[in-house]
Amino acid sequence: MTLVRWNPWQELNTIQRQINRLFDEDTLSSTFLERGFSRVPAAELKETEDAIHLKLELPGIETKDLDLQVTDNAVYLSGERKYEAKSEEKGTIKSEFHYGKFQRVIPLPARIQNTNVTADYKDGILNLTLPKAEEEKNKVVKVNLASSG
Numbered sequence: 316m317t318l319v320r321w322n323p324w325q326e327l328n329t330i331q332r333q334i335n336r337l338f339d340e341d342t343l344s345s346t347f348l349e350r351g352f353s354r355v356p357a358a359e360l361k362e363t364e365d366a367i368h369l370k371l372e373l374p375g376i377e378t379k380d381l382d383l384q385v386t387d388n389a390v391y392l393s394g395e396r397k398y399e400a401k402s403e404e405k406g407t408i409k410s411e412f413h414y415g416k417f418q419r420v421i422p423l424p425a426r427i428q429n430t431n432v433t434a435d436y437k438d439g440i441l442n443l444t445l446p447k448a449e450e451e452k453n454k455v456v457k458v459n460l461a462s463s464g
Contacts (some may be wrong), residue, residue: 354413356392362424367445369421374439375412381441385429390443393418426450 359370369390373381381394398414427445435442 355419369443371441390421
């Protein structure tokens with residue numbers, strides 16, 4: 316019997332290779348990707364003194380395929396990117412586009428006036444301006460300092 320020294324790093328390398336193999340695009344079927352992972356639009360949130368500006372990336376989606384709802388503390392977005400059926404005579408198509416339904420809820424860092432939200436959708440980018448509620452704008456707290464001496 317041969318004595319082999321145990322190397323924990325070798326086991327980690329083996330696990331890493333197995334994980335890489337699991338997520339290798341050639342081994343995943345498209346039905347697994349469609350059922351297992353839902354792609355949500357990327358978001359960018361910027362807070363100013365008066366408003367919250369939310370930018371969402373929605374390329375290739377028409378406004379009629381979007382549902383946007385805003386509460387005083389969150390934005391709910393759902394929609395669908397529809398598959399474009401094209402007839403090709405010969406050849407193989409490999410697509411990295413993601414089709415199907417998606418939904419996303421984005422909690423907001425401050426309360427807003429959801430009745431005064433403005434939206435602009437251009438070139439696949441949805442820009443929302445969410446004005447802050449008056450009580451959030453003027454949120455100044457007076458701190459009483461007691462002298463100790």
